[in-house]
Amino acid sequence: MKHNIIEKIWQQHLIKSNSGFPDILGIDFALIHEVTSAQAFQQLADKHIPIRHPERLLATVDHSIPTRDDREQVHDPIAANQMATLRNNCQEHGIKLYDMGSGHQGIVHVIGPELGVTQPGMTLVCGDSHTATHGAFGALAFGIGTSTLAHVMATGALLMHPPKVMRVHFEGELAANCSAKDMVLHLIAQLGVGGATGHVIEYTGDAVKSLSMEQRMTLCNMSIECGAMAGVVAPDETTFAYIFGKPHAPKGQQWDLAVEHWRSLTSDSDCHYDAITAIQLDSVKPMVTWGTNPAQASHIDDQIPKTAHSHDALAYTRLTGSDQLAGTSIDWAFVGSCTNGRIEDLRVVADVLKNNTIAQHVTMYIVPGSEQVRKQAINEGLDAIFKQAGASFRQPGCSMCLAMNDDVVPAGARCISTTNRNFIGRQGTGSITHLASPLTVAHSAIHGHISAAMTNTINQQEHCNE
Amino acid sequence: MNKITHIKSHITPMMIDDIDTDIIIPAQYLTQTSQSGFGEFAFARLKAEPDFVLNQALFQNSRVLLAGDNFGCGSSREHAVWTIKELGYQAVIAPSFADIFSNNAKKNGLLLVTMDATQCQHWATTATKKDHMCHINIASQVVTYQSTSHHFDIDPFFKWCLTHGQDDLDYLHSQLPEIKTWEQRQQKLYLDIFGGQP
Numbered sequence: 239m240k241h242n243i244i245e246k247i248w249q250q251h252l253i254k255s256n257s258g259f260p261d262i263l264g265i266d267f268a269l270i271h272e273v274t275s276a277q278a279f280q281q282l283a284d285k286h287i288p289i290r291h292p293e294r295l296l297a298t299v300d301h302s303i304p305t306r307d308d309r310e311q312v313h314d315p316i317a318a319n320q321m322a323t324l325r326n327n328c329q330e331h332g333i334k335l336y337d338m339g340s341g342h343q344g345i346v347h348v349i350g351p352e353l354g355v356t357q358p359g360m361t362l363v364c365g366d367s368h369t370a371t372h373g374a375f376g377a378l379a380f381g382i383g384t385s386t387l388a389h390v391m392a393t394g395a396l397l398m399h400p401p402k403v404m405r406v407h408f409e410g411e412l413a414a415n416c417s418a419k420d421m422v423l424h425l426i427a428q429l430g431v432g433g434a435t436g437h438v439i440e441y442t443g444d445a446v447k448s449l450s451m452e453q454r455m456t457l458c459n460m461s462i463e464c465g466a467m468a469g470v471v472a473p474d475e476t477t478f479a480y481i482f483g484k485p486h487a488p489k490g491q492q493w494d495l496a497v498e499h500w501r502s503l504t505s506d507s508d509c510h511y512d513a514i515t516a517i518q519l520d521s522v523k524p525m526v527t528w529g530t531n532p533a534q535a536s537h538i539d540d541q542i543p544k545t546a547h548s549h550d551a552l553a554y555t556r557l558t559g560s561d562q563l564a565g566t567s568i569d570w571a572f573v574g575s576c577t578n579g580r581i582e583d584l585r586v587v588a589d590v591l592k593n594n595t596i597a598q599h600v601t602m603y604i605v606p607g608s609e610q611v612r613k614q615a616i617n618e619g620l621d622a623i624f625k626q627a628g629a630s631f632r633q634p635g636c637s638m639c640l641a642m643n644d645d646v647v648p649a650g651a652r653c654i655s656t657t658n659r660n661f662i663g664r665q666g667t668g669s670i671t672h673l674a675s676p677l678t679v680a681h682s683a684i685h686g687h688i689s690a691a692m693t694n695t696i697n698q699q700e701h702c703n704e
Numbered sequence: 705m706n707k708i709t710h711i712k713s714h715i716t717p718m719m720i721d722d723i724d725t726d727i728i729i730p731a732q733y734l735t736q737t738s739q740s741g742f743g744e745f746a747f748a749r750l751k752a753e754p755d756f757v758l759n760q761a762l763f764q765n766s767r768v769l770l771a772g773d774n775f776g777c778g779s780s781r782e783h784a785v786w787t788i789k790e791l792g793y794q795a796v797i798a799p800s801f802a803d804i805f806s807n808n809a810k811k812n813g814l815l816l817v818t819m820d821a822t823q824c825q826h827w828a829t830t831a832t833k834k835d836h837m838c839h840i841n842i843a844s845q846v847v848t849y850q851s852t853s854h855h856f857d858i859d860p861f862f863k864w865c866l867t868h869g870q871d872d873l874d875y876l877h878s879q880l881p882e883i884k885t886w887e888q889r890q891q892k893l894y895l896d897i898f899g900g901q902p
Contacts, residue, residue: 250890251886251890253879253882253883253885253886254879254882258860258861259860259861259875260859260861262876262879262882262883264883264886264887264890266890273734273735273781274734274780274781274782276737277737277738277739277782280737280738280739281873285873287873287877301731301734302734302735314735316735316736317735319735319737320735320736320737323737365780365782366779366780367778367779367780367804369780380804381779381780381804382780382804382807383780383781383782383785383804383807383808383811384782384808385782385808385811385812385873386807386808386811388873389872389873389876392873392876392877393876393877393879393880393883394883394887395876395879395883395886396876397861397872397875397876398807399859401803431722431774431777432722432773432774432777432800432802435774435800435801435802435803436803462778462804465774465777465802465803467803467804531722531724640731640779641731641732642731642732642734642735659724659726659778659779661724661726661727661778662726662727662749663726663730663749664726664731667730667749
């Protein structure tokens, strides 16, 4: 019997399969954060159910924390209480918490991989839809709601029906001024926001294999934006090289055994997929969203579609009278989030900003995904480049991706952003968001309007093994 | 979970496609640590428009929401389900639902009925009169509106939970012996490979 990688991981974690019932799936690890966990702890407390495996949980604060240098001062008392609740819950139940200043605090989907917690073949969940990020390692990782998190904390398992599997095969070669962000925005534009609902996506093709781990994370991260609950890339030498030496990675002889096991996690040739989509990359150019969901995206120099379907979105983004995205004046530029807040993203941005200054009317925030990313950026002198260019290099967190903290794009202002959602008001009430790659955001910040690089000026391969 | 076998209500037509969880409850209202208190912020942006369906007296006390395609897409926040429940809704009818939203709905006894887009649109056009009642019979999996009936699919386990008022965590928790057996197997893998540290 031939199996795809998702079926293999499912089978290894299948505890019970009974007709008329959802499967019981074992969950190896859960990441938790302040916003979606408090009610899960409360649900268990109300039922007097203990947490079974605190050692299979890891917590951090990311969603609502300020990114100011004095971020310990949380001005919103309700948000401060939510963080305090997480701290109390972690202390009471013996759960490891990477709090601000611990050296490892950051966005859940950035710290899991950088700690080596995320490993091939595992099942991993978090109360956050961008948990799909961890699929870059060949893990089955998906977002869950708070009640399901309570199930996992109580039992180490959850109830679920097996997902369908879609293969997305990238053919051809990506242009030098494009990255994984452009690949995934192109895919979402083709499939639509609900195009992969009910499926887990396996990403295949040479263009995927040649991506660095951080680029693969960007690709898998946005799987949810076309409705897929998870995205997976089969592990390979790039994966193993990234994990090697990380704090939670297996060591010594165990490393060899782990790699041997991980090598078995590939889809068998001629295995079954419920759906197959081929994406031709040769014609892909830098992608930017023009509307109010991530599927409403086009090449930067394409005609903005003017249809009955695009009418309301364009009215909101104030592009009804525009022909193309390129040249549209921006007020804000944001680099960060679980999609593009890693060191490679920051290097790409620094390379563009070096010996340049951002346009006078633009405010630019650069928010590293974690304390480790921030430290690395400072070690490489990127902070000095950002400062000289006129950007604000801030403390790590989710920040302006969802504007739960003080980082808010003002009403009516237009922001080009490396984040994952351009929903109405996502970055602040009345704000207008254009999703794009770090390279495109950096170029736009310099020019003061939406603008793409002619060619990708950084050789990412030089850095990817650091 | 409260036991529900029948739902009888007029319909609230909200025929917008891709209603995401940010529309249902924007992120800035997610800092509370309780499961209630979200209703007043429900659909905050749309509610600012006087014509919005939830501002119309006709649809107060409605238990059934009729919506567009891909309802509940976006973030995993269960707050979206809590919010809809807090507005008094027991069921949502739409052409399709996002996966995480569907899972969260099951955990909270919110019935999701999938019905094709043309039928949804047809019902929506007649739903503006309050005396048009919609009946949902969960046991027979039939929703009736005016003279039309629609048979819907439902996860049999969820149907059992809903019609018996049972919480699925109780079921999962009763499976701990099997979970432990699997863990021993899995732990052996981890002990052999990862030194016991997953």
